[in-house]
Amino acid sequence: MPLIQVQMFAGRTPEQKRNLVRALTDAFVQAAGSTSDAVDVILTDVEKSDWAQGGELFSDKALGG
Amino acid sequence: MPLIQVQMFAGRTPEQKRNLVRALTDAFVQAAGSTSDAVDVILTDVEKSDWAQGGELFSDKALGG
Amino acid sequence: MPLIQVQMFAGRTPEQKRNLVRALTDAFVQAAGSTSDAVDVILTDVEKSDWAQGGELFSDKALGG
Amino acid sequence: MPLIQVQMFAGRTPEQKRNLVRALTDAFVQAAGSTSDAVDVILTDVEKSDWAQGGELFSDKALGG
Amino acid sequence: MPLIQVQMFAGRTPEQKRNLVRALTDAFVQAAGSTSDAVDVILTDVEKSDWAQGGELFSDKALGG
């Protein structure tokens, strides 16, 4: 506790994920107050063929998000 | 905003997913009021071996859901 | 199964929610194939002071979403 | 209704998952009151490279969780 | 890790919730293997006016779920 869950497009490298969980944890501790050890982060990759905005899948858009 | 998240059995075709996100977005706009562009939809496929009802996995049931 | 979860700004009337769950259920059945009875919908109201886009809470934006 | 969602490290066997959904369903019925048939359980496997505690991915820790 | 999230109708007593989190945690440890301390449980109360099955809110059904 706390728990940070991230849904994002698939494709980040292991190094980006490593940096991301560190950065999100630090951001939480500094802005909201907590100890770093108490922060859980779960990352979920979502394919562009499973995410839509405005009723259109990102896999169908000319420019991905 | 708003965000519609769907968990369903795996196996829908790309065309079914395309139609689904369109239909859910239209349904939201018409029933609850919003602009289409503001609606995000995220689809998550769940295997029958990961979903249970009545304490029994759907992969173990004679008739799937 | 399936499960549709909606997060949206608080403030919809009971009648809007009634129409919304009906419309989302119908949309799912028609687009993805299922029986109506199998569809669960859970609505979650989110305050504008708990939802941000672009790093800014909607409660702080001149124009809400 | 109710709905129990579990996020856990990947790697459980089909038999462990079978026992888990049965045990969680029984626990809910006995402790909170409901019929077994009304209980849905959804299991989600999370890779250690997608779960962090204390800002560090479990895949980077000497001892996994 | 693991994380168990429960969505259920509002109205359980504090004692029922206390028993529920204990029972779910024990169920997980025995069926899936883990230490008790590693298990997080988050309970979410859902009003019957926010949960639908078959396109109808439970608050509108003759018999609640």
Added chain:
Amino acid sequence: MPLIQVQMFAGRTPEQKRNLVRALTDAFVQAAGSTSDAVDVILTDVEKSDWAQGGELFSDKALGG
């Protein structure tokens, strides 16, 4: 897209929430690559009587988390 969902103990001030969504958004943009405008953050307050670790509600623990 992306979507960051935070569950944390209730009690943060509006100013802490304002800083938190800004800090999480900046962290995502810098570590994972995205535009700030594309990042949604949803905050959910959880009461200590609804969150357990090790089978015990935080409201029952001598020291809260």
